[in-house]
Amino acid sequence: MAQDIGKPVFDLILLVASATGFVMASQLPDVVVLGDLSPAFFPQLISALVFICAVPCLIRDTRQWLAARHTSASTTAPLSTDTSASPSAPQKASSAPQEAPATPSRGRRNTLQWLFVVAVSLAYIVMFEPLGYVISTTLFCLACVIGLWCIGGSHKGMTGAAMLKNIAGYAVYALVLAMAIYIVFTRVFQIPLPN
Amino acid sequence: MISGYLEGLGMVLQLGTLLAIAGGTFLGILMGALPGLTSAMAVALLLPVTFGMPPVMGIGMMLGALCGAGASGSIPAILLNIPGTPSSVATTFDGYPMAQKGEAGRALGLAIVASFVGGVASMIILSLLAPPIADFALRFGAAEYFSLSIFGLVIIASVAGKSLLKGMIAGLLGFFAATVGTDPITGVGRFTFNELSLLTGINLLPALIGLFAVSQVLKDAFEYDPNERLQASTHRIEGARPRFVETLQNWRALLAGILSGSVVGPVPGAGGSIASLVAYDQTRRFSKHPEKFGTGHGAGIVSVESANNALLGGALIPTLALGIPGEAATAVLLGGLLIQGITPGPMLFADQGGTIYGIFLAYLVANVFMLLIMCLGIKLFIRVLMVPRKQLLSAILVFCFIGVYGVDGDVFNLYLMLGFGILGYFLNRYDFGTAPVILGLILGPIAESNLRRGLQTFEGDWTPFFTRPISLAFLVVALGLLVLTLWQNYRANRSAPPGGAT
Secondary structure: OOOHHHHHHHHHHHHHHHHHHHHHOOOOOOOOOOOOOOHHHHHHHHHHHHHHHHHHHHHOOOOOHHHHHHHHHOOOHHHHHHHHOOOOOOOOOOOOOOOOOHHHHHHHHHHHHHHHHHHHHHHHHHHHHHHOHHHHHHHHHHHHHHHHHHHHHOOOOHHHHHHHHHHHHHHHHHHHHHHHHHHHHHHOOOOOOOO | HHHHHHHHHHHHHHHHHHHHHHHHHHHHHHHHOOOOOHHHHHHHOOOOHHHHHHHHHHHHHHHHHHHHHHHHHHHHHHHHHHOOOHHHHOOHHHHHHHHHHHHHHHHHHHHHHHHHHHHHHHHHHHHHHHHHHHHHHOOHHHHHHHHHHHHHHHHHHHHHOOOOOHHHHHHHHHHHHHHHHEEEOOOOOOOOOOOHHHOOOOOOOHHHHHHHHHHHHHHHHOOOOOOOOOOOOOOOOOOOOOHHHHHHHHHHHHHHHHHHHHHHOOOOOOHHHHHHHHHHHHHHOOOOHHOOOOOHHHHHHHHHHHHHHHHHHHHHHHHHHHOOOOOOOHHHHHHHHHHHHOOOOHHHHHOHHHHHHHHHHHHHHHHHHHHHHHHHHHHHHHHHHHOOOHHHHHHHHHHHHHHHHHHOOOOOHHHHOOOOOOOHHHHHHHHOOOOOHHHHHHHHHHHHHHHHHHHHHHOOOOHHHHHOOOHHHHHHHHHHHHHHHHHHHHHHHHHHHOOOOO
């Protein structure tokens, strides 16, 4: 629970971001109307407050992380090797003491699933207008479902025919979903979508 | 007032509006029944759809979603012992044991009627309390609005996150995001990076959908496990018809639920699980048979479910009358109102009398639809629980993307939505919470423009903010709350074991 390197890292990112925000705000042009505050006043005040609030959070979360790492390192030593990960690589060894062998691979799979969905979403946004709605949405749904299916490991142990059948099912689902949403949005709510 | 209700009735009793409310209720029930999907997400997904609708129709649709999600969390709670929403946790205490005794239909019937009665009662309380509060708020000037928005930010930051500091940070992040765009007074562009889409500020719609829907989908993607399939319920549900008489026989439990929901509801940030747990606890304490609770006792289900839906009406009081939402789902609703061009608060009651009464009546209609749809469609909703997660996940994502794109055809907003989704995911994960961000985003501009406008009026003098009685009262209560929460955090930390978790 506590041994998630992402927690202190996120606090650190907040510190850096708030400092950057402060500097950027101080470069705003200073237009003063009688009695008014400058446009930079609020952004600077907010950045400063975030910075002040983030410092104790960073200290507390780092302490907890160190403490948790210490306790789990004394019980299951080898797990502490992959703790240098990014904030998106979480819960690697979170519940390590209970189920030591299963947790790391499952944590990695979870992270992979997360990154996969983000990446496919990003690709969807990029392709949305060039490919048009129906093609891009069908591809997106298909990629999402097949990707999660493969990363989840459900395809293992299936025969080739069964796998093909599954994929065909997913393709039909993706096409039907894309068409259904298209009809609902363009006909019922009259919201135009790119072709 | 009566003419207002008549005018409102005219707005509600139209085929399109009724259909919209029914559709919203249906979607809300689906979202509430699916564990992991929340009512805030249901409302966020409806935002783009309600965009072009007249106010009462669009808001009625969102209220329907809130109402449906408030009630349908009980379906998986009773049948599978898995609460569909956080506020139906306490429904599992008695609902599941009752289902195990072979009386799943009875449990569902009780839950549905209790939700309905709780919702209707809270609508009455809302319609009685909101107008006088709004009337009082009519006296507010720039100083009072500034203090009120600060008060709202502080109160939600102190209860939404797991720690005050993190809640504050989340609220401030939203506030910072709200400063992006053209400065309201001087017209200077702030943090726009020469991006045309940012000139008018960060668009609320992608922010709301990102924070409440995309972040949740990302969480689901992270936790997705193909081996964890919901087992089909084996309970018989033939008798799932509304149980009016039995529900009303448990009038003590009903009253406890309505009271605790209405009291907890308006407290910003307190949320549904608190109201239902308080109601359950109180009902057990004053019951003649406290030992029966937890074994499948009807009063337990009635108290929890009536509290869940009574909470909504309570949460709508500050949302509509002051523009300060009671919890996450109403925060999204407030964003929806703003997108619709309605500024919640006293002016809403003063300017558009018919609209506000139309909203009250739409909420009443939503409760009726909830009762009907839940009773007729119960078998369908149980089937929905079996929809495979990966398909559901991709469908919701597509809906988010299309919804945001459909409103103004701006691809930049899609990137913004994904960005807010990722931010929201980490904020939830590391105990900051997403509700304060929305509050910051909504209340931030109110605080800033009122402070600066006030300062211009007072020619740079700060003292009126602290000497006008209402303004001072808000600031004092906000400060008191800050100190109290800090003190509680401090004490909790001291009593916690050394080196222990939060």
